[in-house]
Amino acid sequence: MMSGTSLDGIDICLTEFSIDEEGKHLFSIKEQAVYSYTLEEKDFLTRFLQDTISIEDVSHANYEITRLHAEYLQRFLTEKGVDSQECDLLSVHGQTVWHSPPRDGHDIGHTLQLLSIPGLAAMTNLKTIGDFRTADMALGGQGAPLVPIFDSEFLYSQDQDTIAINIGGMANLTFIPRDRNQQIMAFDTGPGNILIDLAMKRFFGKQFDENGVFAQEGIILERLWKNLCELEFITQKPPKSTGREMFNSALLQDILEVSFVNTFPGEDIVRTITDFTAWSIAENIRLFGNPISRILVTGGGANNPTLMARLHKELPKAVFFTSQELGFDADIKEALCFAYLGWRSLGGLSGNIPSVTGAKRAVVLGCVSP
């Protein structure tokens, strides 16, 4: 069960993992669903991303998020006609409410995913694993990204470099070199859908730009474009990771103000941010990856044709392929990855890649109940 920073809902996939005779890991998705939070649920969760709260609220949220997961899981099992007794393990990401990685090797980094693992196990009667990020951070790592171990196992090609991009609230990529001696790199490139979603909410009262139609009707505003492209994080050298503590409504507000575009048509704002988001991902590939690669795009952003058109235009020599060719829907990739991480941990396999997160060593991630 995956619930991202964008707070749009919970993705669930029921997956069977196995190992073939050569030791290669295999997966087979049995059932999947992408559930959107109701407005009420989303509002409730958004409260906990505000500046100040009470410790009671945090404790309450920890419970409510647990209960919400139990409810959506029950709905999933019922809708798909799955008997929970057929499930060996419930692997759950938890709701990230804070994530600040260590910077320049000085500060400590910390992260907080709310959800009670023993609580969810008790509510669902399933062996449950979660809290995947804190072990890596306890070893000095960024706690993210954790998807690369999945990419490395399942997306690798011996013919060409491969890049897996995920456009969720934030955007991140994994660079999987053809040459197995070269290190796997993975990092956040900057915002994914977050700035688009915030602009949609502000100008149109909508949660997101469905099919990129609002962006499609706008034009690019040069001053806004320039200010967005100058955001330092985009061209900062990896390893790097980010979140809502950097890309949020305060940042959007600041940039709109210094760009003098507050009164411009919302479509133009959304178009500019959409194209900037695509550009920022491509710029990271040009600077730190290889623009002549096999490229897979997943996450909500993959469903935004305006964003994808710009990404294709920015990377004319890349070969784009789809997750369907590998046996899964783009929408479900993160849930699938965290199911894989849970399966690895239960088998005693590490889940972080130190060259990616910066942790001192590889470690078995997460925490299991009961």
Next chain:
Amino acid sequence: MMSGTSLDGIDICLTEFSIDEEGKHLFSIKEQAVYSYTLEEKDFLTRFLQDTISIEDVSHANYEITRLHAEYLQRFLTEKGVDSQECDLLSVHGQTVWHSPPRDGHDIGHTLQLLSIPGLAAMTNLKTIGDFRTADMALGGQGAPLVPIFDSEFLYSQDQDTIAINIGGMANLTFIPRDRNQQIMAFDTGPGNILIDLAMKRFFGKQFDENGVFAQEGIILERLWKNLCELEFITQKPPKSTGREMFNSALLQDILEVSFVNTFPGEDIVRTITDFTAWSIAENIRLFGNPISRILVTGGGANNPTLMARLHKELPKAVFFTSQELGFDADIKEALCFAYLGWRSLGGLSGNIPSVTGAKRAVVLGCVSP
């Protein structure tokens, strides 16, 4: 590793558990230590018990509490000359920052113990278990007390009813009837050392009343005594549990004000609160237990002769016995209990007693890494 709500430090005991031929559980304490937090550490932790905080602070505290535990564990292992590789499991309570049980079967209850279990496991290289309370609360229980399963296994007598009292920040007791068909009861009786400690800090700038000497020098203030005894929680029917959200400096301030004793000698205030604390425990035994019982007192309060003298006076027909007769020091009981809970969970045994916590069913508690 046990860190109580009183924020006085971390208790650690290294214990070997086994099962005899008749299936009875046995324990043997190998090493133990009671560490006090430094003032700096205590101040840091106290910050998180304030009214409003940022989610960043909570995430940061979660990390710092984890790091603090890793440090004290390392100190313990070094001082005792123990090789961590000899340890099978690190069982850790975590720092409670909120605990509100369900009330009257209506509201949901929730609790929050800060500490990253995967983080501590990564820092210590030990299999680690913690987060013992949330599973019980997910099943509608009070999440406390959890010590009764230890009491039931190790303190039972077939000759007489037994009562185990623990006086930590809060005070709680377990009533273990001689008749095994009678249900075990356990509940918080009210404040333990918390109000005494708060008064000591306020009037003398001290952390606690060492050996009860300040109380010994004071006299009982009638108006304050009466107002304390009228606190509803004390005579409320079990099951009941409480914490700093009820017994805190705001409550003390209110009671001192309505009793018009703000300018009275601090010794008198401390004496009155000390005797009240003993009375409140005894009153619970008279109302809901059996004053003619075998009684064991543990926790910091057991080291306060003024408090203990009043408790003996309140219960003249009880037979007080010591934990030393059972093979452990009173100070270390809670740490020992949570070691036992961790051992039970690893063996697939439930840790809560539904008649005590009110949970729908018994459940294997906690969460294990890796």
